Amino acid sequence: MKEKVVLAYSGGLDTSIIIAWLKENYDMDVVAACINVGQEDDMKAIEKKAMSSGAVKIYIENLTAQFIKEYVFKGVKANATYEGKYLLGTAYARPLIAKKLVEIAHKEGAKYICHGCTGKGNDQVRFEVAIAAIDPSIKIIAPWRIWDITSREDAIDYANARGIEINVSKEKIYSVDQNLWHASHEGGDIEDFKNDHKREMYLMVTPPEQAPDEPTLVEIYFEKGIATKVNGVELEPIDIVKILNKIGGENGIGIVDLVENRLVGMKSRGIYETPGGTVLYAAHKELEEITIDKDTLHYKYQVSQKYGELVYDGLWFTTMREALDAFVDKTQETVTGSVTLKLYKGNIMVASKESPNALYDASISSFGASVLYDHKDAEGFINLFSLPSKIKAYKHLNNFK
Numbered sequence: 018m019k020e021k022v023v024l025a026y027s028g029g030l031d032t033s034i035i036i037a038w039l040k041e042n043y044d045m046d047v048v049a050a051c052i053n054v055g056q057e058d059d060m061k062a063i064e065k066k067a068m069s070s071g072a073v074k075i076y077i078e079n080l081t082a083q084f085i086k087e088y089v090f091k092g093v094k095a096n097a098t099y100e101g102k103y104l105l106g107t108a109y110a111r112p113l114i115a116k117k118l119v120e121i122a123h124k125e126g127a128k129y130i131c132h133g134c135t136g137k138g139n140d141q142v143r144f145e146v147a148i149a150a151i152d153p154s155i156k157i158i159a160p161w162r163i164w165d166i167t168s169r170e171d172a173i174d175y176a177n178a179r180g181i182e183i184n185v186s187k188e189k190i191y192s193v194d195q196n197l198w199h200a201s202h203e204g205g206d207i208e209d210f211k212n213d214h215k216r217e218m219y220l221m222v223t224p225p226e227q228a229p230d231e232p233t234l235v236e237i238y239f240e241k242g243i244a245t246k247v248n249g250v251e252l253e254p255i256d257i258v259k260i261l262n263k264i265g266g267e268n269g270i271g272i273v274d275l276v277e278n279r280l281v282g283m284k285s286r287g288i289y290e291t292p293g294g295t296v297l298y299a300a301h302k303e304l305e306e307i308t309i310d311k312d313t314l315h316y317k318y319q320v321s322q323k324y325g326e327l328v329y330d331g332l333w334f335t336t337m338r339e340a341l342d343a344f345v346d347k348t349q350e351t352v353t354g355s356v357t358l359k360l361y362k363g364n365i366m367v368a369s370k371e372s373p374n375a376l377y378d379a380s381i382s383s384f385g386a387s388v389l390y391d392h393k394d395a396e397g398f399i400n401l402f403s404l405p406s407k408i409k410a411y412k413h414l415n416n417f418k
Contacts, residue, residue: 020045021127022158023118025144026075027051028063029193030169030183031133034176035160036070039131043158047131049075050121052114054084055197055255057220066182076121081197084113086254088333089198089294093301094242094352095345096317097325102273104291104298105328106199111140112333115147122155131158139280143331150334169204195220197258199291207286214274214288221262221290225269225363232361233268234368235261237300239356242349244297261293269363271295280330299365300356307375308351317348 022039026032026049039047049067053060060077067075088109099105118130130148134141136159145157166172169192176183192204200220206212216224237257238246244257252260265271271292279285305314324341332338354372358365381387 020129021048021122021125022046022129022131023048023050023122023125023127024072024131025050025052025114025118025133026063026067026072027056027133028058028066028184029133030172030176031135031161033066033070033181033183034166034172034179035131035133036067036072037179037181038160038164038175039158040071042164045129046073047071048073048121048125048127050118051075051077052117053077053079053081054110054113055081056195070181074125078117080113080117082253082255084110085197085258088113089258090243090254091342091345092324092328093244093294093297094349095324095341096298096302096305096321097328098298098321099325099329100275100277102275103277103287103289103325103329104199104273104294105325106196106289106291106294107140107194107201108143108328108331109198110196111143111331112147115144116151116334118144119148119151119155123152128154129156129158131160134159134161136162137279137281137283139329139331142280146331147334191218193220197255197262198294199289201290202288203285207288210276210286218288219272219290222266222271222292223269225272228267228269228362232359232366233264234357234359235264235296236355236357237261237297238354239301239304240353242301242345242352244301246355258293258297261296263293265292265296265360266290268360270360270365272363296358296360296365300358301352303356303358303367303370304352304354304372305348307370307377308354308372309348310376313348317345320344 022043022045024032024035024039024047028051036047036049039045049072051060051063051067064075064077092105092109097105122130132141132144134144141159148155148157166175173183191202194201202218207214236248237244244254245251247257247260271290271294273289273291275289276284276286309317320341327335327338327341351374353374354370356370357368359368381389
């Protein structure tokens, strides 16, 4: 009986040729696994393509709802970003996909998992670290690190020589990753950052120049940091992202042109579309401003950066991520209320926000008299607050006497 290898299969360029390559180089049965996290692909066509390419079986698993609820929404609560811009669309999906690959490997009795990640990318690390955290006995086959193919052009030639159907060409060579949360574009002419990226590559967002000439108002209601309503309608997390993708995308929201520092050590340029996510992050941060105290909020800024780096680096299945979640969940106990945003040609402005837990009180913050604040008290506060500065200044002056 042959050994089995579970292949993370998307039907894209890399995984399309990997089935043929595995059959040419390994005496193993290939079990394809296509994990749907909201990508707009024809799953029936992918299933047919995998089987016609030589797979003995294919799993089509729709995990979109779990992806949004258990991975993405944790990141939203944390306000996690990478390098202040990237909303981690690819990075959130990888641990979930890796977990399902391990489950399928166990079910099939497979000792190997194969992926189509390049040897220069972050995803190879994310997949393999996640797999190792769940079952370190599983062996990895990473073709891009061992085969003779050295570029996407070579991969296209390999596919054409074997009659493998692919959906890219040397003219349209972008590497695209899409799920419900985002779409990313890499490669081709955007590798030279002197080139402006082409607006026709967008899959989810209307170019801001073509967005409506009138602003759109959208109200988002949060319960303990989790979005539960859009424009007054209660929705499941997956449906919230869908409707915000539509509203945000139509208004040109969510395009990021980023030269990022990859985990493997090089800089790379990517064009990211995250319309609904950009709107959701903006609303969540606005609500936190009025519901979380100063020291906690300022410390959470640091946690947000750490959380983003952790997700980007593929360290989802770690004690650190679980510990950060515990901190974040505590901070979200008061993050309940609604935020109304005004969307206009790629811009997000705040129209209003309200919360029963708001720490802002006009009777205290206004310039008028207040029961809790006496203007005269400020003098003593300033004297004490400035004491270290005064001591240092006197010491400095005494050195010149």
